Amino acid sequence: MSATALSGGRRWSLLALAVVVTGVLMFPVYWMIMTSLVPSNDLLVAEPPLVPPADSATTEAWTGVIDDQPVGRWLWNSTVTTLGAAIISTAVSTLGGYSLSRFRTAGQQAMGFTLLFSRMLPGTLLIIPLFVLFAGLGMVNNLWSVTLVNIAATVPFTTWLMKGFVDSVPAELEQSAMIDGCGRLRALWYVVVPLLKPGIAATFVYASILTWGDFLFARTLMGDPQGWTVTVGIATFIGEFSIDWSGLMAIGLMSTVPMVLLFIVLEPFLSRGMTAGAVKG
Amino acid sequence: MTSPATGTTTADPPGPSTGPAPGPRPLQRRAQRRRRLFAYGTLAPTLLVVAVLMAYPLYVALDLSLRGGQISDLLDLSGNPYTLGNYAEVLSSSGLLADVVRSVVYTLGVVVPAFAIGLGLALLLNRAFPGRRIIRPLVLLPWAVPGVVVAAAFSWMLDSSYGVVNYLLRTVGLIDENVAWLADSRTALAAVIVPTVWKYYPFFTLILLAQLQSIPAELYEAARVDGASPVRQFRHITWPAIAGASTLAVVITAIGVFREFDFIFPLTGGGPNEATQTLAVRIYTEAFQYFEMGTATALGIVTMAICGFFLLAGGRSIRREFS
Numbered sequence: 246m247s248a249t250a251l252s253g254g255r256r257w258s259l260l261a262l263a264v265v266v267t268g269v270l271m272f273p274v275y276w277m278i279m280t281s282l283v284p285s286n287d288l289l290v291a292e293p294p295l296v297p298p299a300d301s302a303t304t305e306a307w308t309g310v311i312d313d314q315p316v317g318r319w320l321w322n323s324t325v326t327t328l329g330a331a332i333i334s335t336a337v338s339t340l341g342g343y344s345l346s347r348f349r350t351a352g353q354q355a356m357g358f359t360l361l362f363s364r365m366l367p368g369t370l371l372i373i374p375l376f377v378l379f380a381g382l383g384m385v386n387n388l389w390s391v392t393l394v395n396i397a398a399t400v401p402f403t404t405w406l407m408k409g410f411v412d413s414v415p416a417e418l419e420q421s422a423m424i425d426g427c428g429r430l431r432a433l434w435y436v437v438v439p440l441l442k443p444g445i446a447a448t449f450v451y452a453s454i455l456t457w458g459d460f461l462f463a464r465t466l467m468g469d470p471q472g473w474t475v476t477v478g479i480a481t482f483i484g485e486f487s488i489d490w491s492g493l494m495a496i497g498l499m500s501t502v503p504m505v506l507l508f509i510v511l512e513p514f515l516s517r518g519m520t521a522g523a524v525k526g
Numbered sequence: 527m528t529s530p531a532t533g534t535t536t537a538d539p540p541g542p543s544t545g546p547a548p549g550p551r552p553l554q555r556r557a558q559r560r561r562r563l564f565a566y567g568t569l570a571p572t573l574l575v576v577a578v579l580m581a582y583p584l585y586v587a588l589d590l591s592l593r594g595g596q597i598s599d600l601l602d603l604s605g606n607p608y609t610l611g612n613y614a615e616v617l618s619s620s621g622l623l624a625d626v627v628r629s630v631v632y633t634l635g636v637v638v639p640a641f642a643i644g645l646g647l648a649l650l651l652n653r654a655f656p657g658r659r660i661i662r663p664l665v666l667l668p669w670a671v672p673g674v675v676v677a678a679a680f681s682w683m684l685d686s687s688y689g690v691v692n693y694l695l696r697t698v699g700l701i702d703e704n705v706a707w708l709a710d711s712r713t714a715l716a717a718v719i720v721p722t723v724w725k726y727y728p729f730f731t732l733i734l735l736a737q738l739q740s741i742p743a744e745l746y747e748a749a750r751v752d753g754a755s756p757v758r759q760f761r762h763i764t765w766p767a768i769a770g771a772s773t774l775a776v777v778i779t780a781i782g783v784f785r786e787f788d789f790i791f792p793l794t795g796g797g798p799n800e801a802t803q804t805l806a807v808r809i810y811t812e813a814f815q816y817f818e819m820g821t822a823t824a825l826g827i828v829t830m831a832i833c834g835f836f837l838l839a840g841g842r843s844i845r846r847e848f849s
Contacts, residue, residue, distance in 0.1 A: 259655035266647065267661050273679050273724065274667065276690055280682065289688050341572030348565035356569060356576070363580045364778075365833045367785035369809040370826025373819060374586035375579070377600045397579030402778070404572055429564050458672035460788040465814065476674040480792045483678050490682050497675040504670035512663050515732060 281306050281495040288490060306491035307499075316496055319475040324503070326388055326463070326474060327456045330395040334403050334452040335445055337396070342407025342444075343433060347416065357408075363401040371397075372465050379466060386469040394466065395456040403448045410444030411437065446514035450507060457504055475500040591823035600819065612824035621800070621808075626832060628715065629784055629804040635719040636726060636783045641776055643723070644730020649764075651731070652738040662735075669728035673788035680721040681793055684708055708794055711801035718802050722789045726782075730775055737771045738764070777837070784833055805829040 279295075280288060282302045287294060310316055345353050375394055376385070384390045418440075419432040427435070438445075463474040479500060482493045508515075590600075594609035616622060651662055668676070683691050686706035695701045707717040741763065749759045785806045790796065796803035796811060803811075809829065813822035 256655045259650070259653050260657055263650055263655065263657070263661050266650070267664055270643075270665055270724075271667070273676075273683065274671075276683055277679050291688070292693060293688060293690055295690075337571040337575055340568040340570075344565055344568035344572075348561075350562075350565060352566060352569065356572065359576055359581075360572075363576060364781055365830055365837070366580065366584065367806050367809060367826055367829050367833075369785065369787055369806045369813070370587055370823065370829065371580070371583055373809075373813050373823055373826070374583035374590065377586060377590075378583065381601050393579060397575055400572060400575045401580075429560070433568075454670055458674070458788070460672070460674045460792070461810075476672050476788075479672075479678055480674050483674075483681055483792050488682075493678055494682065497678050500675055501671045504672070505667060508667070508670045509663055512666065 277494040277498055281491050281498060283491065285489065285491055306489075306495040309489075310492040310496045310499075313492075314478065314496065315470075315473075316475070316478070316499065318471065319473055319478040320500065320503075322388060322472055323457055323474040323476070323500070326392045326395065326459075327453050329389075329392040330399065330456040331449050331452040333392075334396050334399045335448045338400055338403035338407045338448055339438070339441065339445065341400070341404040342409075343411050343437065345404065345408040346411035357405075360401040360404055368398065368461050372462060375462075376465055385466055386472055387466075388472055390466045391459075391463050391472075391474070392456075394462040395452075395459055398459070398462070399452040399455050403452060406448055406451065407441070407444055410441050410447075414440045443514040446511045450511050450515060453507055454504055457500075587823040587826060590819050591827055593820055606820075612820040613828070615821060616824045616828055621803075622828075624800070625803060625805050625808050628802070629806070629829075629832075631715065632719060632722075632786070632790075632802075632804050633780055633784045635715070636722045636786075637776060637780050640723045640727040640779065641730050641772070643727040645734055645772075647727070647731045648734035648738055651735055666728040666732060668724050669732070671725065673725060674792050676721045676725050677789050677792040680717075680724075681708060684717055709798055711799045714794055714798055714801040718790050718793050721793070722783065722786060725789070726779055729779060733771055733775045734768055737768045741767045781833060781837075784836075785829065805832070 279297055282297045282304065283294065284301055284303060284305065287298065287301055341356075345357055372394070375390075379385050379387070379390045414437055418436050419429075422432040422436045423429065458476060459474070460476040460480060464477045464480065467473055467477060475496070479493070479496055482488060482496070589603065591612050592608050592610070593603050593606035594611045595606045599605075647665055651658060651665070671679075683689050684707040686692070686704055686709060689704075689707075691707070692701070692704040696704070705713060707713045745763050746759060749763060754762070784804075786804070787806045787810060790802050790804060790807050791810065794802045796807040805825065806829070809822050809826050812818045812825060
């Protein structure tokens, strides 16, 4: 780490500053947790309690949502589309990023620009023809269509991300493997891919977070409540006349936990990863 | 791009003269062909995704945007003649300029504070202090929260009767009575900007932090020995090292925010009185609430053109970062 050595007093004042800033920035998360633990009649008052009252805190909102709403179903649908989109996006963009990095022929350059251009397509525009396309194929209300659209939404960025990572792997490594008689594909798999782990982690996290959080595509392509992902389910709560805020915050937190876990597991790779890719790419 | 690849053939055993099999020409040609096959083979899946899920839809959208009359069957447009009517309607509609302005205000309103917070946090987290390892994932956490959940949390915090924001502002005396943040057309745009900032700042922190960590500590030590103030150190060491990454991150985020939908729609649906109707939201409403597919797609194409215009206007520094 490039952090410089500081005197003891400075270090503690930095910590104090960090704690204050974190406190402010994390307040929305705190407020969600707090809301999910306090009964509604304690919340719907002009002066809500700032800490959960010890005697009335309850997990009822959590159990209530699980009993009343098909939360498990929603989470399952989100998991299926997210895993599908993240795995396929990562594979596609690893290959694509390799091709963009190592070969600079007309095809690769044209693709590089096309990918940048693709990022400019507004999702709300893209979804109209895709809706038409999937309706024509009889694929509306099919989780595959949601997965595919999310792959399309992530690949333009993740391919550039991966290109940056491949750029940072010296080409000589594959060359020497190939001179030793290794095929191109084997060299890619056994020599390059292991060195791309931070990039693969970053791509996987990026694609997962995007797909898990997707609302537009899932909402448009999934009319059937059986196929709703958790974001679509949650959105049906908002804007109702009498919103069950405790329940809404409980399900909101439930839907966030998987991404937080993924994030914590892969975060050490990320801060290295994002630069090498997004930024140099 | 700082790729080490300067030529056209980095990963290959270099040219014909030093190739692994210096022999008769057919062998070389075969190696060439295999190389090209591999180059396009690895690109093929990306090509497939882009062609099927981007290029073809774009073609359909263009086609739709050029069709006149009431579209009754989206799968058979032969009854709808080609016309520029949708574009004429979109471009001459009185609301377009307002939608563009709102989209730009929303984008700037999100990107500027998100970048400022992201940079500040990155600078802070780059210093050594106890507890940094716990703080870091915490402040990055909003990135992992789905946009709709962020929208839900803020719609509760901003609630006009029982929202904690009103309560806190009342307590410190900034307001006298509750404000209906999301329902008042004067505050609604600000009320959708705040959650979006909250969701987007970690992306900047992540990228800038990684960039800061790659600056050699010796540079700062030398600067301190020379008596450079922290401000001068920032201007002459830190900023040059992160400027490129910053430009790129800002552009990528701005494009994303310009067409953002997942916050605005659940929070306000574009209301009240169109106060939060950005281009992205209007495309969606035209298409899926009024079923005006022709107008919606024409508006989408116009949005893209505007996005491209801003990118070009952004100048050479942006183009250099990308190519």
